[in-house]
Amino acid sequence: MAYEQEQEVKADHDAAWSDMAKRLMIALDYPDVASARLLMEKLEGIPCYMKVGMQLFYAAGPEFVRELKERGYSVFLDVKMHDIPNTVKGGAGSITRLGADMFNVHAGGGKAMMAAAREGAAAAVSANPKLNMPVIIAVTQLTSTSQEVMNGEIGIPGNVDDTVVRYAKLAAEAGLDGVVASPQESAAIASACGPDFRTVTPGIRPAGSSMDDQTRVLTPGQAIRQGSHYLVIGRPITAASDPRQAALTIIEEMIQA
16 A cells, blocks of 8 residues: 555656646757757756747747757747737747747737737648647736836836736737746736736746846746746756756756745
8 A cells, every 4th residue: 555655646746747847948048059959968858848039049040949849849939029010920920830839929019919929820820730829928027127127217107017917918808828927926917817827937046046137036936836837947957067957956846836
């Protein structure tokens, strides 16, 4: 009986480990493919999301996204589109045809622009049923944006939290699947938009690590308890002396939370 209970506990842990690993997004913030591949070798076997941002995408292009898909990874293409609706619609179609599992737009572009992103992705899937509909999310306020910057430089009055929730509601009305926001705002977003409206949260810093250029941060465990669906983590893993161990430690913290 003790052995059976031990096996059940192990099976439960393995299932939780797989679930949390898939909710961890590694930010491949590298200037070239070679550096990204080196990290991927160290993380081999961990079924995490890979986030390809502007730096790497502009350097490596669509082929690297295809390579990640061939390796079995889910890909978040973090290009933060912000343009007129027709241009965003075309860009969304191209990203969908590329096979990205998730991409984002800026909520500040307005409801019509966000709706156009969904229309472009849906049109691509309609034209080719073999494609999967990507998860489309909107950036609310960057986690590097402080209250002072938002009010004094960007020119948006009020509290950061209120602005984030307002943008999240707008994204939901536009038919998007979720938002990018600080983990500090996940609970408020869930309250305003429902628990199934996804929150993708950068600004994750394990206890004792440097905040770098982030201002609104939480630890991985705190973020999960606040209701974050996905945790975007870059430098605490990519700049660690042992990236694999850093990732595994974070996944365990997510499980415990």
